[in-house]
Amino acid sequence: MLQLENGQFIKSPNQQSWEEDAMFKDTGALFFDANGNGFQDLYIASGGYEVSSGSNLQQDRLYINMGDGLFERAENSLPEMFTSSKAIAAGDFTGNGLMDLFVGGRLMPFNYPLPPRSYLLKNEGGTFIDITESSAPKLFETGMVTDAVWVDFNGNGRSDLVTTGVWQPVRFFENNGNQLEDTTDQTGLPSMRGWWYSLAAGDFNNNGYVDFVAGNLGLNHSFTTSEAEPFGVYAADFNSNGQRDIFFTKRIDNRDYPYFGLAKYGLQHQHFMRRFQSFEAFADVDMEELLGRDQLDNALRYEADTFASAIILNNGDGTFSASELPAKAQTSPVKSIIVHDVDGDGHLDLILAGNIYETDPEIPRSDAGNGLWLKGDGAGNFTSVSSFKSGFIAPKDVKALRLITTPNGHTVLIGNNNDSLEAFTIHPQ
Numbered sequence: 071m072l073q074l075e076n077g078q079f080i081k082s083p084n085q086q087s088w089e090e091d092a093m094f095k096d097t098g099a100l101f102f103d104a105n106g107n108g109f110q111d112l113y114i115a116s117g118g119y120e121v122s123s124g125s126n127l128q129q130d131r132l133y134i135n136m137g138d139g140l141f142e143r144a145e146n147s148l149p150e151m152f153t154s155s156k157a158i159a160a161g162d163f164t165g166n167g168l169m170d171l172f173v174g175g176r177l178m179p180f181n182y183p184l185p186p187r188s189y190l191l192k193n194e195g196g197t198f199i200d201i202t203e204s205s206a207p208k209l210f211e212t213g214m215v216t217d218a219v220w221v222d223f224n225g226n227g228r229s230d231l232v233t234t235g236v237w238q239p240v241r242f243f244e245n246n247g248n249q250l251e252d253t254t255d256q257t258g259l260p261s262m263r264g265w266w267y268s269l270a271a272g273d274f275n276n277n278g279y280v281d282f283v284a285g286n287l288g289l290n291h292s293f294t295t296s297e298a299e300p301f302g303v304y305a306a307d308f309n310s311n312g313q314r315d316i317f318f319t320k321r322i323d324n325r326d327y328p329y330f331g332l333a334k335y336g337l338q339h340q341h342f343m344r345r346f347q348s349f350e351a352f353a354d355v356d357m358e359e360l361l362g363r364d365q366l367d368n369a370l371r372y373e374a375d376t377f378a379s380a381i382i383l384n385n386g387d388g389t390f391s392a393s394e395l396p397a398k399a400q401t402s403p404v405k406s407i408i409v410h411d412v413d414g415d416g417h418l419d420l421i422l423a424g425n426i427y428e429t430d431p432e433i434p435r436s437d438a439g440n441g442l443w444l445k446g447d448g449a450g451n452f453t454s455v456s457s458f459k460s461g462f463i464a465p466k467d468v469k470a471l472r473l474i475t476t477p478n479g480h481t482v483l484i485g486n487n488n489d490s491l492e493a494f495t496i497h498p499q
Contacts, residue, residue: 072139077476082139091143094127095120097176102160102169104147105196109135115173117154123179128152130173134196149200153186154179161220161229163205163245168193172231174215181314183237183305183372185213190250206243206250213238217269221280224388232282234266237303237372240284240382258389259382261297261375270407272418275450279384283395283420285404287377290438293318293329295374302326306369308361309339317357325356334432379404379422383450395444398454402426402439406471408482412460414498417448421482427467428487440465441484462494 071079098115105111112133121127130151133141157174164170170193175186190206191198202209218233228245235241239262243250268285275281287293295301302319309315315338318329328335332352336343342360346352357366378394385391394400405424412419423441441464444452457463462482464471470485476495484492 073474073476075477077478084138084140087133087141087143091131094131097154098156098158100158100160104132104144104169104193104198105134106168109137111135112141113158113160113171115155115158115176117156117176117179119154119177119179119182121154121179123181124152126152128154130155132198144196147197149191149198151189151200153189155186155189157215157218157233159218159220159231161231163190163220163229163231163250164192165228165247168195171198172209172218172220172233174212174218174233174235176216177214182316183214183303184314184370185211188212188215188233205248208243208250208252212241216267219269219271219282221271223280223384225279225386232269232271234269234284236265237263237374238266239263240266240269240282253388256388258385259392262380262392263300263373263375264377265374265403267403267405267424268407270409270420272409274381274418274446274448274452275383276417276448277384277386279386281384281450282382282390283407283409284380284382285407285422285424286379287403288436288439289378289397289400290402291377291436292434293377294320295377297375300373300375301329301377302371302373304357304361304366304369304371306365308365308369309341315339317361319357326358327353327356328360330432381450381452396452396454398442399444399452402436405469406485408471408473410473410480410496412443412496412498413445417446419446420444420452421462421471421473423464423468423471423484425465425467437465437467439468441468464492466492 095118156176178184231243265287408421467487
């Protein structure tokens with residue numbers, strides 16, 4: 071979509087690349103200058119839960135900007151990447167002036183929550199080389215990545231990497247000049263394993279160091295968790311039928327119980343119906359009694375400590391401090407974040423949005439989010455501004471927010487799942 075001088079958009083007549091690749095399921099996108107010629111090229115992440123592992127439809131794609139709205143697919147610019155990916159972040163890891171790429175693996179098709187691998191791609195003049203094994207081996211085990219940013223979080227002049235993911239903490243990877251080193255354990259942060267969906271950076275307390283805001287599942291969900299009573303998952307082929315079984319769990323008094331009841335699990339495991347003669351009997355059984363210690367010890371296991379969206383402030387000495395965002399920001403999942411000085415007072419603010427409409431029948435959908443402006447005070451604190459006052463409302467199944475420039479000023483674009491794109495123009499006070 072090409073913007074005209076009056077701020078309206080028209081569809082580019084040069085659409086042949088998109089039509090030729092219509093069979094792909096696009097899961098993420100990033101404009102960046104891949105070949106250093108000053109034009110914005112386009113990287114598209116491919117995947118999806120229904121795409122078979124190893125399928126060519128999992129291959130990510132790079133489109134080179136030829137000008138006038140024409141993009142051509144660069145056929146040999148990327149290595150083989152048969153991973154369902156989503157998060158893409160461009161940064162100069164090597165320090166040679168060219169944008170390298172982090173590409174985060176999102177999921178393993180038909181194998182939730184099995185973690186995929188992620189990639190560090192070195193830019194060699196528009197051709198990208200997979201250097202993950204030599205320069206970032208920890209990226210093979212970052213889990214299901216949802217978002218990432220390149221920033222210099224320690225002030226040494228090199229681009230470092232920060233990622234978020236599901237069942238993962240906010241992870242910090244320091245660029246030591248040759249490798250990305252996982253320094254998460256040295257940040258001073260608590261465990262913070264969550265269902266993180268989004269990540270953004272900015273100096274929110276004006277101390278000269280980059281801070282972060284991370285969007286989580288929120289605190290208005292039927293799933294709840296804490297360090298003392300974490301929400302978890304076990305995954306394995308428990309009934310030996312060749313398919314991975316999933317048991318969400320909740321810890322109560324140091325015992326893990328299945329989150330759902332006999333009505334759900336009895337359909338998948340018929341012997342439960344014979345073994346337990348009532349719903350009450352099933353409700354009193356913990357996971358060890360249900361499946362046995364041997365099976366649980368051999369299963370894939372994850373836990374979450376927090377579902378609260380958070381602000382993470384950089385202390386400037388290599389450590390960080392985390393605190394929850396205001397209550398209004400916890401009413402729904404934060405799927406996307408914009409960092410911008412909305413009211414022109416010189417302090418960075420946040421624009422948040424997100425819901426999850428598509429859920430299993432046993433899980434209520436998350437639809438309480440209406441979009442939110444969080445006003446920053448320049449000291450790392452944020453105050454929520456009501457939609458009635460701000461005029462910003464995004465109550466649909468929001469998946470992404472983007473800030474663009476138009477003749478009328480900065481405009482927030484809202485990407486809604488199965489609905490129209492929406493736009494709000496920002497008018498500073």
